[in-house]
Amino acid sequence: MGCGLLAVLAKNGALIADRSGRDFQVVTVSARDKNREREADISAYEWHDDPLQLADPQKVDVVVELIGGAEGTALDLARAALSKGISLVTANKAMIAHHGDELARLAEQSGAVLRFEAAVAGGIPIVKTVKEGLAANRIDRMHGILNGTANFILTLMEDSGASFDDALGQAQALGYAEADPSFDIDGVDTAHKISILTSLAFGAPPSMDLPIEGIRAITDIDIAYARELGFRIKLLGIARITDDGKLDQRVHACLVDANETLSKVGGAANAIEAHGDFVGPCMIEGLGAGAGPTASAVMADLIELARGNRNSTFSMPASKLKPLPLLETGTRRGEFYVRLRVADKAGVMAEIASALRDEGVSVERLIQRTRASDDSVHLIMTTHQTTEARMQAVLSRFHKIDDVLDTPCMLRIEPI
Ligand SMILES: NC(=O)c1ccc[n+]([C@@H]2O[C@H](COP(=O)([O-])OP(=O)(O)OC[C@H]3O[C@@H](n4cnc5c(N)ncnc54)[C@H](OP(=O)(O)O)[C@@H]3O)[C@@H](O)[C@H]2O)c1
Structure with a gap:
């Protein structure tokens, strides 16, 4: 991703300067191995073996973190930059998902800006x-x-x-x-x-x-x-x-x-x-994903910073974010798809039907297919609306039927 970002700057630098009103300069870089062969030439930039050295407010306005991982060096660098008032642009979804709240608060306290457009769906804004x-x-x-x-x-x-x-x-x-x-x-x-x-x-x-x-x-x-x-x-x-x-x-x-x-x-x-x-x-x-789309999103964040857009990290200040009560999984209602492989014997259908009846799950469609290679049969059903808990109860009943040959496959039908 780092090389992708340098490629965007090399190709569209003048256009980006016109659009953002600022000339972007890469000041200093870090990675694991300075001498690794890369798609971009980084020899012109100051090098640091230790990425935390990038977080120097005397030298940089913004740190771009493209290391990855929820913890470790990426998080250390994010904390170091934001606590010193240096804005941070990152593509690191793991870090934002696990530590976004803390980092947003840190940014607000120090007056820095935190941006992560590339962390969700790469190039899609x-x-x-x-x-x-x-x-x-x-x-x-x-x-x-x-x-x-x-x-x-x-x-x-x-x-x-x-x-x-x-x-x-x-x-x-x-x-x-x-x-x-x-x-x-x-x-x-x-x-x-x-x-x-x-x-x-x-x-x-x-x-x-x-x-x-x-x-x-x-x-x-x-x-x-x-x-x-x-x-x-x-x-x-x-x-x-x-x-x-x-x-x-x-x-x-x-x-x-x-x-x-x-x-x-x-x-x-x-x-x-x-x-x-x-x-x-x-x-x-x-x-x-990919270097081009992701670098496009990282650059968009940098342009936003250059234009002076300093709005909150999430859609509102971190102090206003409030955890929501979670829906208990078992109470979620929906329709389901189930596939069973069963022995081709009399009585199997009756056992399956009683499991469904006992748990109060009604079937919307049922397909039965005999497999040529052995004597087993595929039963595919879709259900009417029921709860996840009832569906799990049905599945565990199916699992206990001797003539159900494999672990049943259950998928949710999602209305969108
Ligand atoms: N790949 C994608 O399409 C994509 C899309 C969206 C978001 N992202 C996110 O973008 C970030 C980077 O992804 P990537 O695919 O570019 O990963 P990558 O190819 O593994 O590159 C990671 C970079 O971080 C450097 N690095 C790793 N550990 C380091 C450490 N401890 N200290 C200093 N530098 C270290 C590596 O150095 P060396 O070069 O010396 O090995 C490398 O330059 C991740 O957060 C990822 O989730 C990626």
Whole structure:
């Protein structure tokens, strides 16, 4: 990302100076290894082995932190800069999700400015959209595809019929997934981003206290059945305020109506939709990662600083951010998709039906398919509205039936 930022300055420096009224100068840089081969030539800049030395108010107006990680050097640098009154621009969603409240307070106390446009959905200007463009609205819901790697894998599985492992391998070979892809495919990266959006939209400090599920358990079979039922499977970050004022914040793969615009957002793209009480639904789509889009967002923050925009870190001063009561997961209502592989025997359906009846869950659609290779049968059902708690009770009943051969797969159907 650091080299991407230097590339933006090298190519568009004059235009940026005209637009911002300031000439940006890179004064000093740091990284782990000074001599590593890089895409940008950094030999002209003062070098520090210790990144904390960058936080010198005699030398710099703003520190750009592009190290990453919720803790460690990135956080030390952020604290050092902000406590000395030096503004900070960062792309670090993990740090903002875990320490955004503390850093915002630190910035306010010292008179520094903290900006993190690139931390949520890379090049998409969703932070500025919520903070500024939608500032007049009471927002009651935000949801979106916030991780390009996961979306790339799901799209590949859908388009080519590839298994999860094959799609992940291809994503890694093409540079869309890292060697350790866990934050992307386990939903943690999406959780960082939705917790930041929650803060911007609902005025709560960012919190990682939310249920998180990723896409490792999604099979090509579920993708195919979802398509047959008129859905696509997407990893979504969702944050909404319930009618009784609770925060329903979660990350999971879910079935989205195939006709929805969000369903059609494919490959490594990201898209976010916000619902405001006056603006209605408002959606932005674009590239959520990569050197170009991310550097574009980092530079936009720097331009905003140069123009003198010193508004709060989140949508209001840190002292006004208030934690919201959380919706108890079991009480959340929705429709569900369930796939079971069962033995092709008499009596299995009766056991399944009684589990559903006992827990008060009614089925909306049921598909039964015999598999040619063995004598097992796939049962795919979608339910009417029920609670998450009832659904979990049904699943544990299914699990105990001897003729249910695999762990049942359950996905939520998300109305958007
Ligand atoms: N990649 C994306 O598409 C993307 C998109 C949005 C946001 N972001 C965020 O942007 C940030 C940077 O991501 P990246 O992909 O550019 O990561 P990266 O390629 O791993 O680069 C990290 C940089 O930080 C330096 N660094 C690491 N540990 C350090 C330490 N202890 N002290 C000093 N320097 C250290 C590295 O130095 P060396 O060069 O010497 O190794 C490298 O220059 C992260 O917060 C990430 O979440 C990335």
